[in-house]
Amino acid sequence: MFRILLRKFLEVFIFLLFIMFVSFLFIRLAPGDPVLTILNVDELSVSQEQVEAVREEMGFNDSLPVQFGNWLLDFVRLDFGVSYSTGQPVMQTLMRALPATAELTIGALLVMLVIAIPLGSLSALHRGSWIDRGSRMLSIVGAAVPSFWLGLILIDMFGVRFGNLPTMGRDGFTSLILPSLTLGLAISSVYVRLLRSSLLDSLSQEFVRSARARGVSEGRIFMLHAFRHSLPPVITVFGVSLGSLIGGVVVIEVLFAYPGIGKLVVDAIRQRDYPLIQGYILIMAVVVFLVNTAVDLSYRYLNPEMKLKEKEAHR
Amino acid sequence: MKTIPLPIPTAKSKKHSWQAIIGLLFALLVIGASLYAFLYLKHDHTLTDLRGRLQGASALHPFGTDHLGRDVMTRLLLGGGQTLGYSLLALGAALLIGIPFGLIAGYKRGWVDKLFMRIADAFLAFPDTIVAIVLSGLLGAGIGNLVLAIVIVKWVSYARLVRSTVLSESQKDYIRIARTNGLSDGRIMRKHLLPHIAGHVLVLASLDLGKIILLISSLSYIGLGAQPPTPEWGAMLNDSRPYFQSRPELMIYPGLAIVSVVLLANMLGDYLRDRFDVKKEVQP
Amino acid sequence: MILSIEELSISSRDRTIVDQVSLAVREGEFMALVGQSGSGKSLLSQAIGRLLPPNLHASGRVMFEGSNLLERKPKEMRALRGCHISYIFQDYQGAFTPFRSIGGHFDEYQKVHGEKSSAIRKKRAEEALESVGLGAELLRRYPFQLSGGQLQRASIATSLMLSPRLLIADEATTALDSVSGHRVLELLARKQAETGCAILFITHDWRHVRRYASRLAVMKEGQIVESGGKHRILDHPQHEYTRQLIEAAPVLNRSLKSGLKEAGTE
Numbered sequence: 001m002f003r004i005l006l007r008k009f010l011e012v013f014i015f016l017l018f019i020m021f022v023s024f025l026f027i028r029l030a031p032g033d034p035v036l037t038i039l040n041v042d043e044l045s046v047s048q049e050q051v052e053a054v055r056e057e058m059g060f061n062d063s064l065p066v067q068f069g070n071w072l073l074d075f076v077r078l079d080f081g082v083s084y085s086t087g088q089p090v091m092q093t094l095m096r097a098l099p100a101t102a103e104l105t106i107g108a109l110l111v112m113l114v115i116a117i118p119l120g121s122l123s124a125l126h127r128g129s130w131i132d133r134g135s136r137m138l139s140i141v142g143a144a145v146p147s148f149w150l151g152l153i154l155i156d157m158f159g160v161r162f163g164n165l166p167t168m169g170r171d172g173f174t175s176l177i178l179p180s181l182t183l184g185l186a187i188s189s190v191y192v193r194l195l196r197s198s199l200l201d202s203l204s205q206e207f208v209r210s211a212r213a214r215g216v217s218e219g220r221i222f223m224l225h226a227f228r229h230s231l232p233p234v235i236t237v238f239g240v241s242l243g244s245l246i247g248g249v250v251v252i253e254v255l256f257a258y259p260g261i262g263k264l265v266v267d268a269i270r271q272r273d274y275p276l277i278q279g280y281i282l283i284m285a286v287v288v289f290l291v292n293t294a295v296d297l298s299y300r301y302l303n304p305e306m307k308l309k310e311k312e313a314h315r
Numbered sequence: 316m317k318t319i320p321l322p323i324p325t326a327k328s329k330k331h332s333w334q335a336i337i338g339l340l341f342a343l344l345v346i347g348a349s350l351y352a353f354l355y356l357k358h359d360h361t362l363t364d365l366r367g368r369l370q371g372a373s374a375l376h377p378f379g380t381d382h383l384g385r386d387v388m389t390r391l392l393l394g395g396g397q398t399l400g401y402s403l404l405a406l407g408a409a410l411l412i413g414i415p416f417g418l419i420a421g422y423k424r425g426w427v428d429k430l431f432m433r434i435a436d437a438f439l440a441f442p443d444t445i446v447a448i449v450l451s452g453l454l455g456a457g458i459g460n461l462v463l464a465i466v467i468v469k470w471v472s473y474a475r476l477v478r479s480t481v482l483s484e485s486q487k488d489y490i491r492i493a494r495t496n497g498l499s500d501g502r503i504m505r506k507h508l509l510p511h512i513a514g515h516v517l518v519l520a521s522l523d524l525g526k527i528i529l530l531i532s533s534l535s536y537i538g539l540g541a542q543p544p545t546p547e548w549g550a551m552l553n554d555s556r557p558y559f560q561s562r563p564e565l566m567i568y569p570g571l572a573i574v575s576v577v578l579l580a581n582m583l584g585d586y587l588r589d590r591f592d593v594k595k596e597v598q599p
Numbered sequence: 600m601i602l603s604i605e606e607l608s609i610s611s612r613d614r615t616i617v618d619q620v621s622l623a624v625r626e627g628e629f630m631a632l633v634g635q636s637g638s639g640k641s642l643l644s645q646a647i648g649r650l651l652p653p654n655l656h657a658s659g660r661v662m663f664e665g666s667n668l669l670e671r672k673p674k675e676m677r678a679l680r681g682c683h684i685s686y687i688f689q690d691y692q693g694a695f696t697p698f699r700s701i702g703g704h705f706d707e708y709q710k711v712h713g714e715k716s717s718a719i720r721k722k723r724a725e726e727a728l729e730s731v732g733l734g735a736e737l738l739r740r741y742p743f744q745l746s747g748g749q750l751q752r753a754s755i756a757t758s759l760m761l762s763p764r765l766l767i768a769d770e771a772t773t774a775l776d777s778v779s780g781h782r783v784l785e786l787l788a789r790k791q792a793e794t795g796c797a798i799l800f801i802t803h804d805w806r807h808v809r810r811y812a813s814r815l816a817v818m819k820e821g822q823i824v825e826s827g828g829k830h831r832i833l834d835h836p837q838h839e840y841t842r843q844l845i846e847a848a849p850v851l852n853r854s855l856k857s858g859l860k861e862a863g864t865e
Contacts, residue, residue, distance in 0.1 A: 011436065011437065144575075152559065152566055153570075210694045212650060214711070214757065215681035220707075242442050243445065272455075
């Protein structure tokens with residue numbers, strides 16, 4: 001199993017390297033003088049000497065191979081440079097913003113679980129009832145609603161008209177409510193339908209009837225047999241839709257001005273702050289890798305067949 | 316092994332017919348609206364009129380005006396063309412690239428297939444949003460880059476779908492007979508395999524359409540997609556933000572437009588999926 | 600009379616599938632219910648344990664140990680199932696939940712029926728496996744690791760573990776080859792001799808049970824057309840359908856259909 005992990009890590013790493021290289025090229029060859037970009041951000045009117053000085057300092061005058069060599073060296077030393085806009089080391093800036101993004105993501109996932117598990121389960125258990133039909137209709141409509149629009153509506157309703165939940169920034173627990181709610185609602189539609197169909201499939205399996213014929217209670221059957229059996233497809237979809245989740249986090253952070261790395265990178269893009277963008281890419285690659293690994297590990301846990309077949313293959 | 320099937324009354328047949336109608340309606344609506352906007356609208360959507368800004372509904376402006384005095388209805392209708400147009404563009408390009416790749420990889424096998432799988436795995440490692448952000452970051456924000464990003468990410472899933480369908484079809488007799496009769500590979504792929512994969516691909520594409528629309532409008536909202544003064548719905552929502560106290564409709568209309576279009580696209584996709592009876596392999 | 604089905608009807612919203620069926624199973628006897636697919640025999644057996652799918656409705660009386668099962672509360676039914684009334688189904692693979700160990704299943708069934716001591720549970724599980732000729736090490740394995748034959752026997756072991764008074768075998772040998780099928784029947788007969796349980800054996804082929812059954816009932820399109828002692832029915836069928844059923848399944852040797860030797864031979 002270790003070998004598979006290692007191989008996956010290498011794949012991601014190589015792709016990452018490739019992206020970094022491409023971005024390196026772009027910085028050097030892209031339209032617009034990066035030096036002017038750097039200085040522009042400071043909103044100073046600069047003289048020609050200053051421009052030249054910065055150009056020399058940042059190594060833009062060296063030949064391309066030399067620049068690339070330096071860049072590689074920096075990369076290996078995990079030195080990702082300094083942000084063009086803030087002047088702070090990139091990794092530091094990103095790391096400081098990371099907890100906010102983590103909070104938001106966890107909050108959204110919690111909201112999603114609280115919505116999807118009950119609705120999906122009830123829909124499957126009471127197929128055809130009004131709960132089932134209602135939740136299915138809700139999830140069909142919900143899947144069409146853009147998260148940022150939902151956010152705007154929620155802001156209008158609970159931030160301005162009917163309440164005063166904080167709608168900007170990160171200032172204690174309450175400011176987490178609206179963003180998490182928005183994102184959680186947005187992603188839950190898919191999972192409600194998915195859980196429902198996966199459960200319906202599990203509940204029709206023969207082993208459920210066998211357990212019932214042995215006197216096992218419905219509750220126990222549902223939780224320990226059927227529900228667990230329904231998890232793999234749901235987890236698969238989660239792994240695949242990681243992209244939308246990340247995108248959703250970015251949009252929500254911008255909408256609510258929540259100071260996470262999503263907002264950071266969008267600002268960086270507007271300001272052409274390449275080192276920061278590069279740092280973001282790196283972090284995301286690690287995140288994607290970690291999540292995919294976790295998904296794989298969960299398969300192994302949920303399905304002993306895979307775990308044992310692996311072991312036997314290695315003996 | 317199932318012994319007792321549950322005889323659930325078939326509401327499915329009813330669902331089929333009205334979903335089909337909705338899908339058709341959707342197509343007609345889109346085409347109609349875009350044509351209408353193109354041919355008949357009196358207002359230039361970029362014409363700003365700062366004295367007439369933020370007006371409510373009136374005879375001249377059925378949906379009112381936005382913060383720069385532009386007619387909202389015009390912008391809404393044209394925005395539909397924008398949003399939908401770019402989404403279809405992205406989808407089309409992804410199909411154009413993905414289908415041939417999948418066909419060749421699945422049919423020829425060998426090193427072409429192995430190479431393709433490696434490339435596909437590498438591309439799949441990155442989620443679409445990240446790539447969109449990265450490309451925006453490198454090339455500058457703009458709708459063209461957004462479409463490019465979407466194409467880069469999406470083509471892989473179509474290629475894989477085509478490949479797996481081709482793999483299973485190749486085992487069947489009609490392909491073997493075609494081969495032994497001397498038909499060229501190209502001809503087999505075009506005339507025999509293509510029709511079979513069309514169904515699967517269509518289902519996946521229509522399910523993706525809604526997602527792509529949402530992606531384009533989301534990223535346009537945060538400024539990484541369509542740039543002003545393009546009347547794209549996501550961008551319009553961004554413009555409406557400072558004014559939603561006084562003119563909430565500026566926020567409601569584009570949002571409703573997005574929801575309706577995506578909803579119709581999804582229903583079309585669901586209908587197609589039911590009709591072609593394709594199961595979990597097509598799940599996004 | 601351990602089980603007495605009285606005027607049982609099972610119907611869906613549109614039609615009646617089982618129509619006013621009456622059937623009795625005596626203590627310790629091997630009763631065979633024979634009928635073609637679609638005759639309703641499986642539904643009948645499921646109705647006894649209240650295992651019908653939710654869209655089917657049962658009416659009538661199913662008397663077991665003095666009370667009407669159709670009127671008992673769900674909790675009481677659960678206590679009965681697996682403990683007093685046990686089932687064996689056609690699909691042996693489906694008897695076990697894929698991600699749980701065999702031992703986990705034995706353990707769960709005992710826990711659900713009130714056995715609190717884990718030591719006793721373990722011991723009983725081992726004994727149950729041994730009684731069907733399997734080793735105790737299988738308890739740690741998962742269903743996918745067992746062969747078909749092992750699964751059959753393990754699933755029978757779970758059904759018999761708590762010494763039920765009535766065992767309902769629904770097409771238990773249908774999916775097996777003749778040799779395995781006979782082995783299963785041998786096992787069941789032996790268990791019956793050991794524990795004195797009654798067996799209601801449901802099948803579409805009377806040849807499976809002619810050696811073991813003492814009484815037969817023939818079912819056609821939701822109704823019992825004939826029932827009685829094995830010898831009487833097989834050798835002297837009264838109903839046309841029974842006759843057809845017997846004709847359709849010729850026996851190889853020269854004895855009577857019920858297994859008795861014909862008078863005058865040998």
